[in-house]
Amino acid sequence: xxxxxxxxxxxxxxxIEGVVEANKHWxxxxxxxxxxxxxxxxxxxIVMSNGGAGCEPMHIGYVGIGMGDATCIGEIYxxxxxxxxxxxxxxxxxxxxxxxxxxxFMGDYLNTDMAVELLNLEGYRVEKxxxxxxxxxxxxxxxDKRGGTTGIIYVLKVLGAASEKGLELEELxxxxxKVKNSVSTxxxxxxxxxxxxxxxxxxxxxxxxxxxxxxxxxxxxIKSSKMLKADEMVEIMFEHLKKDLxxxxxxxxxSMVNSLGATTYMEQHIVFRKLAQLLKKEGVSIYDAKINRxxxxxxxxxxxxxxxxxxxxxxxxxxxPAVSPAFTHLPHNKQTVFQIRDFL
Amino acid sequence: xxxxxINQVVEMIIYIxxxxxxxxxxxxxxxKKIGDGDHGITVKRGFGSLKRVLEKKQHFNSVNELFKLxxxxxxKNMGGASGVLFGTLFIGGLKYVEExxxxxxxxxxxxxxxxxxxxxNRGRASRGDKTMIDALFPxxxxxxxxxxxxxxxxIAIKNAALEAKKGMESTKNMKAKFGRAKHYGERALxxxxxxxxTVYLIFKHMSExxxxxxx
Numbered sequence: 001x002x003x004x005x006x007x008x009x010x011x012x013x014x015x016i017e018g019v020v021e022a023n024k025h026w027x028x029x030x031x032x033x034x035x036x037x038x039x040x041x042x043x044x045x046i047v048m049s050n051g052g053a054g055c056e057p058m059h060i061g062y063v064g065i066g067m068g069d070a071t072c073i074g075e076i077y078x079x080x081x082x083x084x085x086x087x088x089x090x091x092x093x094x095x096x097x098x099x100x101x102x103x104x105f106m107g108d109y110l111n112t113d114m115a116v117e118l119l120n121l122e123g124y125r126v127e128k129x130x131x132x133x134x135x136x137x138x139x140x141x142x143x144d145k146r147g148g149t150t151g152i153i154y155v156l157k158v159l160g161a162a163s164e165k166g167l168e169l170e171e172l173x174x175x176x177x178k179v180k181n182s183v184s185t186x187x188x189x190x191x192x193x194x195x196x197x198x199x200x201x202x203x204x205x206x207x208x209x210x211x212x213x214x215x216x217x218x219x220x221x222i223k224s225s226k227m228l229k230a231d232e233m234v235e236i237m238f239e240h241l242k243k244d245l246x247x248x249x250x251x252x253x254x255s256m257v258n259s260l261g262a263t264t265y266m267e268q269h270i271v272f273r274k275l276a277q278l279l280k281k282e283g284v285s286i287y288d289a290k291i292n293r294x295x296x297x298x299x300x301x302x303x304x305x306x307x308x309x310x311x312x313x314x315x316x317x318x319x320x321p322a323v324s325p326a327f328t329h330l331p332h333n334k335q336t337v338f339q340i341r342d343f344l
Numbered sequence: 345x346x347x348x349x350i351n352q353v354v355e356m357i358i359y360i361x362x363x364x365x366x367x368x369x370x371x372x373x374x375x376k377k378i379g380d381g382d383h384g385i386t387v388k389r390g391f392g393s394l395k396r397v398l399e400k401k402q403h404f405n406s407v408n409e410l411f412k413l414x415x416x417x418x419x420k421n422m423g424g425a426s427g428v429l430f431g432t433l434f435i436g437g438l439k440y441v442e443e444x445x446x447x448x449x450x451x452x453x454x455x456x457x458x459x460x461x462x463x464x465n466r467g468r469a470s471r472g473d474k475t476m477i478d479a480l481f482p483x484x485x486x487x488x489x490x491x492x493x494x495x496x497x498x499i500a501i502k503n504a505a506l507e508a509k510k511g512m513e514s515t516k517n518m519k520a521k522f523g524r525a526k527h528y529g530e531r532a533l534x535x536x537x538x539x540x541x542t543v544y545l546i547f548k549h550m551s552e553x554x555x556x557x558x559x
Contacts, residue, residue, distance in 0.1 A: 082428055083420040106522075110428040113466050114419065114435075121412070121439060144468070 001194040001201075001299070008197035012053045012073055019060055023325055027063060034080065035072035035088045036063060045169050046070070046098035047159045049152055050085055051108055052078045054196065055216060058295040061326025062153055067160040068101075068324070076197060077217060079107035082114035089119055089126060097125040097169030099176060101155050103148025104132035125169055129176040131155055133306065135186040136213045136221050139244035147215060150258050150295045150306045151183040153327060154318075161320035179314060184244040185306040186237045187221075189214040193261050193298030202297070212236060216260070216297035230267070234274040237305050242282065245309050249283030254290070254318060256306040261296035263303050268292075271303050287315060287332075294326065345497050345559060348447045350404050356553045357414060361395035363549040364388075364542070375538045378525045383426065383538040390422025390430060406443045407451075411435070425523065426539060429463055429476060433543075436462025449497045453487035460484050467522070474518035474525065474532070476539035482507035483547050498554040505547035512536050512544040 005011060012034050020027045020036050028039050047067075051059045052074040059071045072088040074080035079102075080088075089098050100116060102108040112128050119126040132143055133151025158179045159172055167175065189211045192203045203218025205211055210228065213221030222240070241247070257272045268291050279286060287310055295304070310318065322329040348356070365388050372384030394417040404410040415434035419427055437458035444451055460480050469475050486507040490500030515537040520526045525537070 078424075081419060081423060082431065083416060106425055110425050110466060114428045114431060117432075117435065117439075117462075118416070118419075121435070 001199040003194075003196055003199050005196060011196055012075060015053070015056070016060065016073065019325055023064075026065070026323075027325075030070070030072075030088060030091045033072055033084055033087055033091075034074070035070065035084065035091070036060070037070035037088075037092050038063060038065075041069050041092060041094060042164065043094050043096065044166060045096045045163045045172055046089065046092050046094060047101070047156065047163050047172070048072075048088070048092070048098065049101040049156055050074075050080050050088070050112065051103055051152075052076065052080070055149075055295050055297060057293065057326035058149075058152070061294075062156050062324050064160075064322065064324025064327075066157070066164055066320050066322035066324075066329070067327060068156050069160075069163075074107075076195065079105070079111045082111040082118065085111060085115035086118050089115065089124065093124055097127070097172075099159060099163075099169070099172055100126060100128045101152055101159075101176070102128065102130055103152060104130045104144070105147055108148070127169065127173045129155060129173070129180055131180050131183075133180070133183045133185045134213070134215075135184060135240050135244060136215055136219065138222055139184075139240055147219075149185050149187075149216075150256055150304060151180065151185055151308075153256070153294055154183050154254065154306070154308045155179045157322055157327065157329070158314060158317045160322065161317040164320070165317075175313070175317070179308065182245070182309040182311075182314065183306060184241050185304050186213060186240045187260065187304035188212050188233050188237060188302050189221075189260060189297075190263075190301035192218060193296070193300035196298060202300075210302075212240075216295075216300070230270045231274045234271055234278065234305070238275060238278045241305065241307050245307060247282055247284050247307075247309070251284045252287050252310045252315070253279065253284055254288045254308040254310060255279070255286050256294060256304075256308075257289075257291045258294040258304045258306065259292070259296065260300040260302040260304065261293065262299045262301045265291075268303060271305070275305060288318065288329070290327075292326075345554075346448060347497070350407055350410060350445055352557075353407060353410060353447055354398055354404070356550060357410075358395055358398050359553045359556075360546055360549045361391040361398070363552070364391040364545055365395065367545055371538055371541065374535060374541065378520070378528055378532050378535045379523055379538060382424075383542070386422050386424060386426055387542055390418040390427060393417055393421040406445050407447055408438055408441070408443050411455075412438060425467075429467055429539070430542070432462050432466055433459050433480075435459075436466070449487070449491045449495070449500050452497075453484065453491040453500075456480070456484045456487060469522060472518060473522060474515045474520040474537045474540075475522060476537065476543045478515045478518070478537065479508045479511040479540035479543035479547075482511040483543070498551075501547065501554055502551045505544070505551040508544040508547040512540040515540045 131148035132146035375383035419431040
């Protein structure tokens with residue numbers, strides 16, 4: 001696979017420089033680290049996520065108004081070190097606490113947990129939320145075996161808004177865990193992406209085969225199948241999500257159809273069309289639908305579907321405006337509209 | 345011998361680091377059979393840079409401050425899961441112990457007990473999973489036993505090193521549950537866990553250092 005890169009060692013650094021330059025009115029680099037932050041952060045609890053590079057726009061795209069306050073990025077598919085996370089928090093801390101959000105992968109969990117301990121030792125009030133939305137195992141299986149993916153965006157969205165509204169650390173941890181426990185994701189992978197440093201394929205799937213619940217580096221998932229029609233794929237995915245979230249008539253959800261990289265706008269909307277039909281049939285209404293690339297595996301083929309089951313509290317914070325490089329939300333109703341310029 | 349001053353602890357850690365760096369090839373050979381093949385390089389990177397920092401002869405107000413610096417250096421330079429877990433060996437015990445400017449056997453055994461517990465919690469592993477815990481666990485038990493009997497610190501460390509060795513050797517017969525080693529299944533039998541070897545080497549060289557200094 002051909003790639004548009006310079007020196008392979010500089011990928012992460014150059015990407016951060018590009019993102020910050022493109023959003024220079026409200027973002028800046030934290031010097032000496034592969035990390036960035038909002039230029040202006042209120043006196044509030046810090047909310048940030050971290051993780052390895054390679055799944056863009058994951059992490060790097062979700063720093064902004066009503067979203068994360070900062071992020072630090074590891075090398076390609078490698079968690080940032082505990083030390084980097086620790087320094088990033090110190091660069092943005094406002095004295096009211098911080099919440100570190102990461103995916104439930106060994107490297108991310110270990111480094112985030114270690115950073116929390118170091119910061120606590122120095123008197124910083126820091127908590128972590130380890131997100132495990134991914135159905136890479138059957139619903140009901142050991143939740144520790146589940147990875148984290150696009151669910152992180154919803155945790156950032158809700159906590160970003162709630163922290164701007166002045167909620168305290170303990171309240172935010174409770175709220176963040178509520179999001180974590182109300183969100184579920186399932187993917188279907190058609191073919192592998194390639195490592196950006198080398199252009200080599202990460203894994204191989206036979207041409208006539210698709211994989212449900214596969215990890216973004218090819219880790220085995222729930223099941224393989226022969227190639228299916230779009231509607232059949234979405235039916236299988238929806239069954240898993242419905243079971244995992246125990247969806248019932250009258251429920252309300254936010255939905256996210258995410259391209260794993262190569263899957264097109266056209267295909268994503270064909271997927272969403274079927275998803276909307278299935279939800280309607282179950283009597284579940286969609287409060288807000290997002291369709292884009294949110295968490296990729298480079299140029300892998302496939303999609304993931306994420307559903308967030310809402311209650312009034314989650315809906316309230318979800319419906320705040322958000323402006324970040326890869327996730328923007330405009331409020332639906334007049335009651336919650338407030339002036340974005342208050343934050344600039 | 346009842347206690348060590350901060351400067352003695354610094355010397356001891358420098359000694360352990362320099363010995364661990366020399367084991368790079370051996371650790372790499374073992375890890376090639378069972379893991380990513382990078383444990384030797386990782387250990388060299390982490391403990392090598394710790395040695396360089398300590399040789400700059402900084403002033404430490406407490407042993408706690410020294411241990412924290414050691415942990416941070418290892419986190420910064422070792423990387424990966426092993427960086428975090430060996431960093432935890434130095435940092436994980438800190439929040440449970442008093443601030444001191446010398447080390448006694450009682451302090452050391454309490455400190456390592458808490459580090460061990462932090463490693464178990466953080467790594468979500470237990471004894472028998474073919475990890476560093478299998479060497480550290482019996483070593484900590486030996487320290488506690490010696491501490492209860494008010495033994496000399498040299499004898500205590502020597503016993504701990506012996507127990508760590510036995511623990512390390514017991515990992516040969518275990519199937520791995522973590523890291524790349526778990527994919528090797530039966531093929532990992534007969535080969536000890538590289539993390540457990542490193543723990544054993546730390547205690548072994550600690551004991552060696554004691555034998556080199558005057559009473």
